Amino acid sequence: MRKAIFVGIAVSIALVTIIGCSKDPVSGSNSPLVGTWVMTQVVVTPTGSSAGTTITASATAFDTIVLNSNNTYSQDHLMQGASGTMSGTWSSAGDSLIMPVPAPLEDLSLRCSYVLSGTTLTLTYKQTVLGTEKTYVETFAKH
Secondary structure, three states: OHHHHHHHHHHHHHHHHHHHOOOOOOOHHHOOOOEEEEEEEEEEEEOOOOOOEEEEOEOOEEEEEEEOOOOEEEEEEEEOOEEEEEEEEOEEEOOEEEEOOOOOOHHHOEEEEEEEEOOEEEEEEEEEEOOEEEEEEEEEEEO
8 A cells, every 4th residue: 555655656746747847947058048139129008908009129219138148137228218227137937037126126027928939039028107007018139
């Protein structure tokens, strides 16, 4: 009886390990995300709205993210009148890219879903701006 319980537990642990770890975190020098990413456009849609506003990259609207192989990042952006430079550490797991921002700006930290297709990176995330939650779909080209 003890042997049957032990085998059952071992099989359960093996199944959880195989199923639960199908998308291991990929970061650092092994990640295809490493590099300089320059925004080509962003679509901003307020929650509850079906229509979004498309903003094409220009001198007055840009976003550049550098993801380094040592898991640090820097971001320089100008969007809808707000500009800034942020830096910190990044990680990825499955289809999520996580870029925390240290205090006092931790509310600007990003946890986005991403799609990587060749040299095109698409990030989707939500942020609350002036009391209105908005969904952002940013498209980047690798440089």
